[in-house]
Amino acid sequence: xxxxxxxxxxxxxxxxxxxxxxxxxxxxxxxxxxxxxxxxxxxxxxxxxxxxxxxxxxxxxxxxxxxxxxxxxxxxxxxxxxxxxxxxxxxxxxxxxxxxxxxxxxxxxxxxxxxxxxxxxxxxxxxxxxxxxxxxxxxxxxxxxxxxxxxxxxxxxxxxxxxxxxxxxxxxxxxxxxxxxxxxxxxxxxxxxxxxxxxxxxxxxxxxxxxxxxxxxxxxxxxxxxxxxxxxxxxxxxxxxxxxxxxxxxxxxxxxxxxxxxxxxxxxxxxxxxxxxxxxxxxxxxxxxxxxxxxxxxxxxxxxxxxxxxxxxxxxxxxxxxxxxxxxxxxxxxxxxxxx
Amino acid sequence: xxxxxxxxxxxxxxxxxxxxxxxxxxxxxxxxxxxxxxxxxxxxxxxxxxxxxxxxxxxxxxxxxxxxxxxxxxxxxxxxxxxxxxxxxxxxxxxxxxxxxxxxxxxxxxxxxxxxxxxxxxxxxxxxxxxxxxxxxxxxxxxxxxxxxxxxxxxxxxxxxxxxxxxxxxxxxxxxxxxxxxxxxxxxxxxxxxxxxxxxxxxxxxxxxxxxxxxxxxxxxxxxxxxxxxxxxxxxxxxxxxxxxxxxxxxxxxxxxxxxxxxx
Numbered sequence: 182x183x184x185x186x187x188x189x190x191x192x193x194x195x196x197x198x199x200x201x202x203x204x205x206x207x208x209x210x211x212x213x214x215x216x217x218x219x220x221x222x223x224x225x226x227x228x229x230x231x232x233x234x235x236x237x238x239x240x241x242x243x244x245x246x247x248x249x250x251x252x253x254x255x256x257x258x259x260x261x262x263x264x265x266x267x268x269x270x271x272x273x274x275x276x277x278x279x280x281x282x283x284x285x286x287x288x289x290x291x292x293x294x295x296x297x298x299x300x301x302x303x304x305x306x307x308x309x310x311x312x313x314x315x316x317x318x319x320x321x322x323x324x325x326x327x328x329x330x331x332x333x334x335x336x337x338x339x340x341x342x343x344x345x346x347x348x349x350x351x352x353x354x355x356x357x358x359x360x361x362x363x364x365x366x367x368x369x370x371x372x373x374x375x376x377x378x379x380x381x382x383x384x385x386x387x388x389x390x391x392x393x394x395x396x397x398x399x400x401x402x403x404x405x406x407x408x409x410x411x412x413x414x415x416x417x418x419x420x421x422x423x424x425x426x427x428x429x430x431x432x433x434x435x436x437x438x439x440x441x442x443x444x445x446x447x448x449x450x451x452x453x454x455x456x457x458x459x460x461x462x463x464x465x466x467x468x469x470x471x472x473x474x475x476x477x478x479x480x481x482x483x484x485x486x487x488x489x490x491x492x493x494x495x496x497x498x499x500x501x502x503x504x505x506x507x508x509x510x511x512x513x514x515x516x517x518x519x520x521x
Numbered sequence: 522x523x524x525x526x527x528x529x530x531x532x533x534x535x536x537x538x539x540x541x542x543x544x545x546x547x548x549x550x551x552x553x554x555x556x557x558x559x560x561x562x563x564x565x566x567x568x569x570x571x572x573x574x575x576x577x578x579x580x581x582x583x584x585x586x587x588x589x590x591x592x593x594x595x596x597x598x599x600x601x602x603x604x605x606x607x608x609x610x611x612x613x614x615x616x617x618x619x620x621x622x623x624x625x626x627x628x629x630x631x632x633x634x635x636x637x638x639x640x641x642x643x644x645x646x647x648x649x650x651x652x653x654x655x656x657x658x659x660x661x662x663x664x665x666x667x668x669x670x671x672x673x674x675x676x677x678x679x680x681x682x683x684x685x686x687x688x689x690x691x692x693x694x695x696x697x698x699x700x701x702x703x704x705x706x707x708x709x710x711x712x713x714x715x716x717x718x719x720x721x722x723x724x725x726x727x728x729x730x731x732x733x734x735x736x737x738x739x740x741x742x743x744x745x746x747x748x749x750x751x752x753x754x755x756x757x758x759x760x761x762x763x764x765x766x767x768x769x770x771x772x773x774x775x776x777x778x779x780x781x782x783x784x785x
Contacts (some may be wrong), residue, residue: 205599264619264620396640397639399640399641400639400640400641403634403641404634406618406619406620406623407618407628407631408617408618408619410616411612411614411616411618414581414606414607414611414612414636415631415632415634415687416605416606416607416608416635417603417634418603456622461622462620462622463622465641492719498677
């Protein structure tokens, strides 16, 4: 049993490494594999190839790795916490909060008008607006969850926040120009490629913090599998653990959404894939598998999204669903039984 | 006094139980006084809605008492820290497990959580204790099976094994025999009796199997509208307590056989 899971982890790690190489070597400019390695580890003769690899493809690959694994893990946390196989990283209203922040900046700028508008819509202002938006929603959810005993109530409150922000966004859209709407919709497509190394480092630091909290909550997560009353009887401080899990999810999903836009599906589907493929609910086993699977799937989706050797880049948000949804359906049909 | 304190695992004084909302208090049962001895198998019986589960949930600190004190090993149960309590009292509840995608071994291993380190890795001792719990409940052959593959009776045994692995002085079970057939009802209660006899643990459970409880328990707690009475089953029969359990129009208690009989 133990041997088998170590074996699986090893294979998945190798697959992840191969996907990383595949992801870096594919793009609108075709670069020979040999030069890809030279550009990463040493010096390639071709300066422009080296520049593309080091400043465009590598940060994008790392972003994909962080986004895929981070969203997968926060989905796992939410599904366990809410005892609900339909929960994902965004059930707490995190992505709605981010959307609202971005909508206010892009769509609201017309209303606040003038020169201020053009200043506002830089990339950083979008990141800050998205972070602020998801942070405020998180704060509201945390406040509520410290008062409410029932975890299901938190789920519904998260959904309500989502409805409210959707309503505000549609009111803003009504008063916006076509150009602004297009910009907002483009943000909603999600994007992995816009990050500089500095931004990747910031994203990674917050991501790491979220992962550390997750690892420290592993024992609590397993206990939650029994339900809250049993968890309490096993000496678990339910309120505190619940709070830690919510904070970890918000850090992971919140920052990822801020930098890469709302990326659908990964958070919901990866934990199911992990459970279906490895037939376990023990979080100590699931966490590394979800990490690896999330990163692998995200890198593959990104490879497809750039349509190798063409100049077009498809919206990553659409690709994740197009590729991921059939996989989950296939897994469920094959097993004929949902394990949760 | 010191002697009697040593004997009792639970002492309940003037306890009111029920539910409190902002505007209203629902008192399910009030003025409960009980002393429960260590190392015994104790059943709580009573009609539906009389407050058996509420009493157990209050003892387990899942809900707060409205009034009164509960002493567990001579210490107010409210003053226990979560981890102290987890090492003194374990629970088997009626609620469904959230996930049954765990093996029998993994589920029982969760009973070791109060003792394991921050990441929950099992030591040699922990594994010995789990193996022992598997043996006591006759589950060794099933240890690698998933919980969703088990019958209700097997799952109940697994939950009991989990509470054994938690290694507590007191085990509280809320209606452990519901959904089980007659054989497995007897099997589970007999198992509980064997545990109290071999391990010196105290087991407190609520049940509707009054005739089985009369045969197997050391002490019974009978909850009626008017009072909560505790004594050995024989004394309770002599005192005619069981006659007052239910309305008298349909069933009557037969003192000779110790069971209820439907009126013709």
